[in-house]
Amino acid sequence: MDNTIAGKVINGRRLVLLPLPLQGHLSPMLQLANILHSTGFSITILHTLFNSPNPSNYLHFTFLPIPGTCEVNFSDIDKDKVVSLLFYINSKFLDPVRECLVRLMSEDDGVACLITDAQWFGTQSVADGLKLPRIVHRTSSISSFLLFAKSPALLDTGCFRQGIDEERKSETLVQGLEPLKVKDLPKFLTSEPEGVCKVLELMAKATKRAQALIWNTFKELEERDLEVLSQDFPNPHFLIGPFHKYFPASSSSLLTPDETSLSWLDKHPPNSVIYVSFGSLVKIEESRFLEIAWGLANSKQPFLWVVRPGSIEGSGWLEPLPDEFLEIIVEGRGYIVKWAPQQDVLAHRATGCFWTHNGWNSTLESICEGVPMICSPSFGDQLPNARYVSDVWKIGVELEHGFEREEIESAINRVLVDEEGLEFRNRINNIKGKVDICLKRGGSSYSSLEDLVDFILSF
Known part of the structure; x- marks a missing residue:
């Protein structure tokens, strides 16, 4: 498959990518890094010292660990600890992230743009302070992001009240989010509803302030949901997925697969x-x-x-x-x-x-x-x-x-x-x-990638 972006003068401009240190978030961010590198950008991966990616699998990237992030032991992260992790990294790690970005911006290559996981919501204030453009990569579907963005309002309806089995099993449609039902609302909200809704609210606000959003999906699958989302999130949206289909499978797994x-x-x-x-x-x-x-x-x-x-x-x-x-x-x-x-x-x-x-x-x-x-x-x-x-x-x-x-x-x-x-x-x-069609020249994802490159070069 031809992924060359013709006629673009990129000259190795550096992008800094900051993934969330969980398997389901790390893999698509590294896939995105590969895609952007293939268009001519230089890639630096800014990462925590826990659940860190293996640099030997990506010799074409520069890896920069965030100082002080080895103090956290989230080797046994499960769904009940994710909220604590998000609050922690978005408070304790922002100063070290800022220091790393300042260092990179002072080098000859500089930094054209910061691309972070949406759950690194605290980095928007860091980017604003450094006058550095920030683009959000959201690793979920557009349809689920619609739900997350509405979660604070849904909390007020009582949908997330804890311990009410009838509601957790309810077939009632969620108004404005059809065909989702009450029982489809994220279950981890039942253990700590206010805390999770606060995380989602902070993520949504920081995402709305970002320069743009990158999605690991494609237009033909989620066009209707994109139209709905764009009403509240008027940012440019770049649907350039599926990421993993751009190149042969490469390992970003934190676990060793059994061949x-x-x-x-x-x-x-x-x-x-x-x-x-x-x-x-x-x-x-x-x-x-x-x-x-x-x-x-x-x-x-x-x-x-x-x-x-x-x-x-x-x-x-x-x-x-x-x-x-x-x-x-x-x-x-x-x-x-x-x-x-x-x-x-x-x-x-x-x-x-x-x-x-x-x-x-x-x-x-x-x-x-x-x-x-x-x-x-x-x-x-x-x-x-x-x-x-x-x-x-x-x-x-x-x-x-x-x-x-x-x-x-x-x-x-x-x-x-x-x-x-x-x-x-x-x-x-x-x-x-x-x-297969959307990834070929002239297809929706291919064209969206061309637009993304132009957008980054405009900074």
Whole structure:
């Protein structure tokens, strides 16, 4: 694919990118860095010392660690700690970030622009003080950002009141955010609703003050939601995704993928295997873990299952699995790994279904490879993403009742065996075809990237 931006005189102007130190945020920011580097920009990655990227995977970038950020140990971050992390880094780390930027701006190359994750909302004041243009990269879908931006107002309606199961399961549509339902509102808000809404409010305000927004999505998928968002966020919007399709898969994983996943897949016929992975943060109760196991076993379909060590509450890894289930693994119908090379797994001919937590990176990767989904969202943007998969794009099903083996077995059959699964596959392959077009010269993402380069050169 030709990604050259013709006729632009960039001359290695330096961009500084600041990712959030979580896997789902770090990967797309490094992919964005690769895209911008390919157009001629020089890239400096400003990063924390915890969950830091591996510079040896990106020899064409300069990496600058933020001093003092090793004092934080977020090696076991889960959904309940994310809010604390965001408040912490946006208060304690702003002075070190400012010092790094001042140093970089004083060098001969200077800094053309600062590009940060939207959750680094405190850096807007830093950029303003330095008279440095800041562009926000939002790592979620546009549809979920619409929800996040409205969260403070929704809090006043009582939608996020803690401990009310009826509301958390409510099928009532959220006014102004249809087709989202009350039960699609981010669940982590129920543990600390005021704190999370404050984070989202600060993120939205800082985003509105930024020079522009960069999205890892494409026009043909979210054009309607972009029109709605632009009413409240009139900033320039650059939809240049899917990022990971610009180049062959490169590793930005904080975990080591097990490449034997691919050789195991080689033994199976096309579209026959269900791939199961719930991302890098989700933790599961042992009872739910066993329901997943028996749902997979009872479906009689081959499965590749990612089980992160420590992701099952109270267990190191696979200890809760009974011997009867482990026999299925020995027989070869199932394969369990600690982490998988996901992009390669989804692109493999044998993969016929992706059972996912619906983080945006995973959802987009599945769309790009034409793999229908079973959705088990947990928190954050995963819930609205799952609703769009099942009800808007209609390229998968959501497990509406959590983890119950009968529903799991039924969902697997719906996607892999029944005629409905063929309809899912046809729809998602139609969207996949649009991905291929949008990235080519003259396509929507290609053109948006050209516009982004022009925009940065105007500073």
